[in-house]
Structures are given as C-alpha cells and as structure tokens.
Amino acid sequence: MNKTGLIIWREYTTRVRKKSFILMTIIGPILFAALIIVPSWMVQMEDTDIKEIAVVESDVNGQPVPDSLQFFRDVIPNKENIKFVYLNNVQLEDILKAFNATQYDGVLYLPHSLISSGSNATVEFYYRKPPGVGMENHISKSIEDFLFNNKLIVKNISVREIESLKTRINLDRVDWKNWPARKVDVTDAKRGAGYIGGFLIYFFIFMFGAMVMRGVLEEKTSRIVEVIVSSVTPFQLMMGKIIGIGLIGLTQFVAWLILTFSITTFVQQVILTKPATIQTEQVAPPGIMDNGANPEKVITSQDNKAEAAKMFSGIMMQLGQLNFVLIIGAFIFYFLGGFMLYGSLFAAIGAAVDNETDTQQFMLPITIPLILGLFVMFNSFLNPSGRLAVWFSIIPLTSPIVMMARIPFGVPVSQVLASAAALVLTFLGTTWLAAKIYRTGILMYGKKVTYRELWKWIRYRN
Amino acid sequence: MYLFTARDIVKRYSNHLALDKVSINVQESSVFGLLGPNGAGKTTLLRIINQITAPDEGELFFSGRKFKSGDVSSIGYLPEERGLYKKMKVGEQALYLARLKGLSRDEAMKKLKYWFTKFEIQAWWNKKVEELSKGMQQKVQFVTTILHQPRLLIFDEPFSGFDPINTNLLKNEIIELVKNGATVIFSTHDMGSVEELCDNITLINQSRTLLEGNMKEIKMSYRSNMFEIGFEGNETPVLAKLDKNCEVLAHVEDGSHHRIKIKAGEKISGNDLLGMVISCAPVTSFNEVIPTMNEIFIRVVNAQNQNTKTQKT
Numbered sequence: 001m002n003k004t005g006l007i008i009w010r011e012y013t014t015r016v017r018k019k020s021f022i023l024m025t026i027i028g029p030i031l032f033a034a035l036i037i038v039p040s041w042m043v044q045m046e047d048t049d050i051k052e053i054a055v056v057e058s059d060v061n062g063q064p065v066p067d068s069l070q071f072f073r074d075v076i077p078n079k080e081n082i083k084f085v086y087l088n089n090v091q092l093e094d095i096l097k098a099f100n101a102t103q104y105d106g107v108l109y110l111p112h113s114l115i116s117s118g119s120n121a122t123v124e125f126y127y128r129k130p131p132g133v134g135m136e137n138h139i140s141k142s143i144e145d146f147l148f149n150n151k152l153i154v155k156n157i158s159v160r161e162i163e164s165l166k167t168r169i170n171l172d173r174v175d176w177k178n179w180p181a182r183k184v185d186v187t188d189a190k191r192g193a194g195y196i197g198g199f200l201i202y203f204f205i206f207m208f209g210a211m212v213m214r215g216v217l218e219e220k221t222s223r224i225v226e227v228i229v230s231s232v233t234p235f236q237l238m239m240g241k242i243i244g245i246g247l248i249g250l251t252q253f254v255a256w257l258i259l260t261f262s263i264t265t266f267v268q269q270v271i272l273t274k275p276a277t278i279q280t281e282q283v284a285p286p287g288i289m290d291n292g293a294n295p296e297k298v299i300t301s302q303d304n305k306a307e308a309a310k311m312f313s314g315i316m317m318q319l320g321q322l323n324f325v326l327i328i329g330a331f332i333f334y335f336l337g338g339f340m341l342y343g344s345l346f347a348a349i350g351a352a353v354d355n356e357t358d359t360q361q362f363m364l365p366i367t368i369p370l371i372l373g374l375f376v377m378f379n380s381f382l383n384p385s386g387r388l389a390v391w392f393s394i395i396p397l398t399s400p401i402v403m404m405a406r407i408p409f410g411v412p413v414s415q416v417l418a419s420a421a422a423l424v425l426t427f428l429g430t431t432w433l434a435a436k437i438y439r440t441g442i443l444m445y446g447k448k449v450t451y452r453e454l455w456k457w458i459r460y461r462n
Numbered sequence: 463m464y465l466f467t468a469r470d471i472v473k474r475y476s477n478h479l480a481l482d483k484v485s486i487n488v489q490e491s492s493v494f495g496l497l498g499p500n501g502a503g504k505t506t507l508l509r510i511i512n513q514i515t516a517p518d519e520g521e522l523f524f525s526g527r528k529f530k531s532g533d534v535s536s537i538g539y540l541p542e543e544r545g546l547y548k549k550m551k552v553g554e555q556a557l558y559l560a561r562l563k564g565l566s567r568d569e570a571m572k573k574l575k576y577w578f579t580k581f582e583i584q585a586w587w588n589k590k591v592e593e594l595s596k597g598m599q600q601k602v603q604f605v606t607t608i609l610h611q612p613r614l615l616i617f618d619e620p621f622s623g624f625d626p627i628n629t630n631l632l633k634n635e636i637i638e639l640v641k642n643g644a645t646v647i648f649s650t651h652d653m654g655s656v657e658e659l660c661d662n663i664t665l666i667n668q669s670r671t672l673l674e675g676n677m678k679e680i681k682m683s684y685r686s687n688m689f690e691i692g693f694e695g696n697e698t699p700v701l702a703k704l705d706k707n708c709e710v711l712a713h714v715e716d717g718s719h720h721r722i723k724i725k726a727g728e729k730i731s732g733n734d735l736l737g738m739v740i741s742c743a744p745v746t747s748f749n750e751v752i753p754t755m756n757e758i759f760i761r762v763v764n765a766q767n768q769n770t771k772t773q774k775t
Contacts, residue, residue, distance in 0.1 A: 003562055006558070006561055006562055007562075010558055014547075014549075014550060218547075218548075219547075222545040222546065222547065222548055223541075223543045223544055223545035224544070224545045224546055224547055226509075226514070226539075226541040226543055226544065227539070227540075227541060227544055227545075227546075227559065227603075227606075228559075228562065229512075229514050230512040230513075230514060230534060230537065230539040230541070231534065231535070231559070231562040231563050232562060233513075234514075443509070443514065443515075445543075456476055
C-alpha cells in the first residue's frame with residue numbers, strides 16, 4: 001500500500017469503528033425524517049396554554065343582546081387550546097373597561113350588522129397578547145362559513161346543492177416527452193428527491209468538513225504532525241485525510257440508502273399489503289392521483305387506513321419512476337466534488353489555528369456560500385430551470401447543492417458538463433491553495449493568524 | 463566518509479533569516495551534535511534534513527550523492543515537538559507509523575515484537591495512548607523512530623521527559639545503534655549528554671555556524687593552560703614557590719588538604735608547574751583543567767552576542 005493509501009486507510013478505519021459513527025448510521029435516517037417533520041409539528045403545537053376568548057354580540061343599534069336573541073352563539077367551534085365564551089347582555093365598552101379584572105385573553109365583537117354585510121366586512125378582536133396566525137384563521141373562517149350558510153338559508157338554497165355545483169380541480173401534469181403514453185407524473189417525487197439530495201449534500205459537507213478540520217487540529221495539537229510529515233509530504237497527509245473522511249461520508253450515505261430502502265420495503269410488504277392492485281399498475285388512469293375528499297363522504301377509520309395505503313403506494317409508484325441511477329450517481333459526484341472543495345478549505349483552517357475556538361473567524365467565508373446554496377435550492381423548486389437556479393448550479397461553490405435539486409427534473413447535458421468541469425477545476429484550485437496554507441500552518445504554533453498572514457503563507461515558495 | 467552533508471543552507475522567512483549559509487558534515491556511524499541556543503535555527507535545519515521544509519539555497523547530500531526525496535525512509539526523526547494519536551491504540555499506532563516509513567506489515571510486526579519485548583512494554587499493546595504516562599509515551603515514540611532501522615537517526619532533545627533510569631536506557635540504546643552502524647544527529651541543550659555521546663559537533667548561533675569539528679579537538683583547543691593541584695600540609699611555601707606568571711584562581715582548603723586552581727603563564731608547562739610544587743609539599747593529584755562543553759558553549763555564544771550588540775549600537 002502506498003503512503004497516501006495508508007493514511008486513507010487509517011482515517012477510514014479509525015472512524016468507521018467509532019460508536020458515534022455506527023449510531024449515526026442507524027439513527028441517521030430517523031433523525032433526518034425528524035428534521036423534516038418536527039418543524040411542521042412544532043408549528044402545529046404553537047401554544048399549549050388554553051386561551052379563553054369572550055364573544056360579545058350587539059344588535060344593529062349597538063345595544064347588548066340577551067341570551068334569547070343571540071345570533072352568533074356557538075358559531076366558532078372550540079379548539080384544543082382556544083375556548084370561546086359567549087356572553088349575553090354585555091356592552092363591549094364595559095368588558096373592555098374591566099378587561100384586566102376578567103380572565104379572558106381576548107374579546108371578539110360581533111355586531112348583528114354583520115349578517116347583512118356584503119362581500120367584505122370587518123370584525124374587531126381585542127387582545128391582551130397578539131393572536132397567532134392559526135387562531136386568526138380559525139375565527140375568520142368560522143364566521144365566513146356561518147355567514148355564507150346563513151345567506152344560503154335566507155335565499156332558500158340548500159347547502160348540498162351549492163356543494164354539488166363546485167368542482168375541485170386537480171392539475172394532472174403530463175410530461176410532454178412521454179406523450180402519447182400517460183405515465184404518472186412525478187413532479188412531487190422529483191421535488192422530494194431534489195430536496196433531500198441537496199439538503200443531504202449541504203449537511204454532509206458541513207458535517208464531514210468539520211470532521212476534517214477537527215482531524216487536522218487533533219494532529220496539530222497532539223504534535224504528531226511533525227513525526228508524520230517526516231515520512232510523508234504534507235500534501236499526502238492532507239489528501240489522505242480528506243479522501244478517508246470522504247469515504248466515511250459515502251459509507252454513511254450508502255448505509256442510509258440501504259436502510260431506508262429496507263424500511264420502506266418492509267412497510268410496503270408487511271403493513272400495507274392490501275392495495276396490491278394499485279402498486280403494480282405502472283400506467284395509471286387519469287384521476288388516480290385524485291385524493292380530493294368528497295365532502296359528503298363519511299370518513300371512517302377503515303377508509304383512513306385505505307387512504308393512507310393508497311397515498312403510500314402512490315408515493316412509491318412516483319418514486320419508482322425516478323431515475324435513481326442518475327440521482328444517486330449525481331449525488332456521489334457532487335458530494336465528492338463539493339466535499340473535496342470545501343474539505344480542503346476546512347483542512348486549511350484546521351492547520352492555520354491552534355484550537356477550535358480560533359476557527360470561527362475563518363469559518364464565515366465557507367459558511368456563506370453553503371447557506372446561499374441552500375437558499376437558492378429552496379428557490380429553485382419554484383422554477384427549476386430559471387436563470388437563478390441554472391447559474392448557481394454551475395457556479396462551483398453552490399453547484400453541489402443547487403444542482404442536486406435540479407437533477408431529478410432533468411438538466412441539459414451541457415449545463416451538467418459545465419457545472420462538473422467548473423467543480424473539478426475549482427476543487428483542484430482550492431486544494432492547491434489549501435495545501436500551501438496547510439503546509440506552513442501545521443508546523444506553526446502560538447501565532448495569531450490573520451488573513452494577511454495566510455496570504456503570506458500562500459506565497460511562500462516552499 | 464560522510465553519510466550526510468548539508469552545504470551552504472540558506473532559509474529565509476518573511477521577516478528573518480533562519481539559516482545563513484550553514485554547512486554540516488555528518489560522519490557515518492558516529493554521533494553528531496547539533497548545538498545552539500534557542501532560536502538559533504536548529505529545528506529549521508532538522509526540518510530541512512527531513513524534507514519537511516525546503517531550503518532557499520544550498521544542497522543536501524546523502525551517502526555521497528544528492529539527496530532524493532525517497533531518502534526520508536532512511537531517516538528516523540524524533541522531533542522536539544512530538545506526540546502520538548491519543549485515541550489510537552499503542553500497537554496499532556506503532557504499526558501505522560512503521561508502515562508509513564515503508565515497512566511491510568509482517569516486517570513491522572516482527573520488529574515491534576522485538577522492541578516491545580526489549581523495552582518490556584508488551585502489556586501496553588492494546589492500551590490507548592492517552593492511558594499512558596508521558597514517559598511511557600516517549601518510550602513508544604522512541605521505538606517507532608528507530609524501528610525501520612534507518613541509517614540516519616535524528617534526535618531532537620530525546621531525553622526530555624525521561625527519568626534518569628530511562629535516560630540511561632536510551633543513551634545505551636543510542637550507543638548500541640551507533641555501534642551497529644547507525645549515524646545519529648543529536649540536538650540538545652544538555653551539554654552533559656553531548657560530552658557523553660558526541661564525536662563531532664556544530665554549534666550554530668544567530669543563524670550561522672559558530673563552531674564546528676571534533677568535540678575532543680574543540681575542547682583541547684579551548685584549554686588555557688589551567689591546572690588543578692592537590693597537596694597535603696602547609697600552603698604558604700607552595701604559593702611562595704610559584705612563578706610570578708602563575709595566577710591562582712581558586713583555593714579550597716579541607717583540613718590539611720589543599721586544592722588550588724592555577725592559570726599558568728604561556729611558557730610554563732604542566733611539568734614545570736608540577737616541579738615547582740612537588741619540591742614544597744606532597745602532591746596528591748595533578749590535572750590539567752579542560753573546559754566543559756557547557757563552558758565553551760556559554761563563552762562563544764556570549765562573545766558573539768556581545769559582538770553583534772556592539773556592532774548594532
């Protein structure tokens with residue numbers, strides 16, 4: 001084995017046996033799923049404390065209304081964390097004056113004039129603490145629905161009749177390239193694959209880049225580095241470390257892929273065995289993706305299960321249409337390319353400083369393009385072949401992330417080639433640059449390193 | 463024959479000159495001392511020899527021909543700033559370092575077994591480095607340095623961190639290695655061990671060679687006709703008998719026993735001096751005082767530093 005090979009081997013084997021790596025490999029997919037699910041779950045459970053809202057009615061003259069004449073009673077259904085209390089014979093001004101003495105969190109004022117309002121009306125809501133978006137929507141939606149139904153009754157039109165007049169439209173996307181065959185459109189799956197791919201690259205570059213940096217720093221602070229560089233060149237040591245850790249990243253990715261595939265297969269085979277007919281169908285009749293709920297249909301738990309099974313198989317069918325070879329191939333290329341590019345910069349930072357706290361000042365220029373890439377990736381889902389997405393998928397600092405988001409949608413070969421070439425050239429450049437900083441930095445102790453100092457190191461002949 | 467030669471090495475850093483035309487010649491199968499105060503440029507020179515940094519000017523020769531990058535596998539380097547991977551197991555690590563020097567796995571294994579047995583450290587094989595004491599780590603480090611039987615060994619302060627017993631063990635090991643044909647470049651501030659081990663030395667100060675040559679010859683050249691005489695009885699007749707060109711530098715009295723240190727005049731030999739004393743008192747000892755490396759080091763370095771200071775002002 002040559003020396004670089006030996007270094008790669010050490011970097012790889014010492015890390016692949018670590019408990020933290022094995023643990024991360026097993027729970028990684030779960031964590032990753034949680035990363036996507038938890039934020040939306042958090043939004044749903046925004047407030048846990050129960051809010052009590054007083055509802056005050058007045059007649060058309062603004063006078064308080066007794067119980068018997070209350071028109072809006074129970075119009076707004078209670079929610080888990082919002083309770084509506086309908087007061088009778090209460091003047092709005094009185095309750096507002098005594099607001100502090102009451103237990104209410106807000107007062108909703110509903111004058112009877114609302115009933116005869118046109119297409120726009122305003123309702124006053126007095127709050128102690130500003131209401132959340134969820135509460136606002138709930139209140140206005142409930143009142144809207146009530147007023148709408150009320151108007152229908154006044155006009156003697158049945159609710160069912162109205163509902164039957166409505167037609168929900170689901171856009172059935174057909175990729176023209178497949179026409180006249182009608183394959184199931186997989187835009188959602190493409191978005192999902194692009195999102196996961198791009199995000200994973202962002203995540204991997206950061207995680208394994210930081211690993212490179214800590215590895216270099218470890219060698220420097222434990223002072224073994226001088227022993228090692230008397231056997232190998234600093235460049236061999238740096239490249240060995242970057243490649244070894246890159247392979248760790250790939251191992252993790254492949255392990256996750258296998259794990260995810262096994263889990264989904266398991267779920268498909270064992271838990272959702274029923275809708276076998278839909279699963280096998282490759283060419284679906286139009287409307288199969290229609291999961292618009294029929295409002296008159298009573299949803300039972302059995303239906304729910306079937307619905308879930310149908311949705312799952314729908315997702316699986318969409319996924320089955322994706323070009324996984326292309327996506328995984330692109331992932332491996334862009335991960336390695338991006339990682340080599342950023343990994344060498346991380347290595348240079350590790351070599352330049354004496355301890356981890358000093359790394360912060362040099363991290364910023366690396367962090368900014370990565371985060372920029374992430375934002376452009378989100379944007380590129382709106383328009384995968386837009387000018388912004390195209391350029392940022394060619395510019396090498398952001399291309400690994402942005403291109404991954406575009407790849408599932410199909411990217412012109414010329415753009416892929418340009419992007420790949422730019423990436424390879426740039427990582428050769430950054431590696432060369434980083435090696436110069438690295439070579440000087442690893443043997444430099446106790447010196448406050450500035451950008452100017454780094455520039456000096458780059459210009460050293462040897 | 464010289465195993466290693468560095469000729470007119472110049473190394474510049476942006477704001478100072480680390481080495482200014484420094485040359486060294488290292489004889490095969492000998493111990494060469496590279497001496498100098500802190501910051502003189504020793505570590506830079508050692509790094510250049512190890513190909514860690516390249517010189518701006520000058521040439522290196524190994525075994526009579528120009529130095530090739532592959533020659534580093536014929537070098538064992540124990541740097542002053544040394545360490546091991548703390549989380550890695552001792553045996554695994556020693557194996558790794560040996561293979562980086564070009565040994566095959568089996569060969570390295572065989573040699574490690576031999577040295578671990580010799581140093582009685584077999585029990586550490588599966589321990590993590592961080593579990594060992596500093597002295598233990600140094601021992602492991604020493605083994606990894608010499609394992610591949612390099613022709614040239616470079617030790618930078620090899621005894622720092624060792625207790626006297628282990629220091630002795632190491633010294634004997636170094637002497638043994640040289641006996642078996644190895645060549646050693648030895649850099650230290652401990653002049654005692656320099657006198658014990660070195661055949662030739664080069665002393666550098668302020669980036670330049672200040673003194674070089676055979677250590678014994680250097681010491682002889684720095685002697686200044688100084689003698690120490692021990693005798694019994696009364697000192698008055700002895701002192702009276704001394705030539706006026708002799709200067710008594712020190713006089714130690716221990717009961718009836720006396721020891722005096724004398725700087726003799728230029729034309730007075732040891733025999734002349736002994737003749738003067740022997741007629742007045744029973745002489746118990748007579749030595750020429752030869753300066754220690756420590757004294758020579760301090761004298762020449764201080765002299766040069768004084769010189770540059772006066773030049774600057």
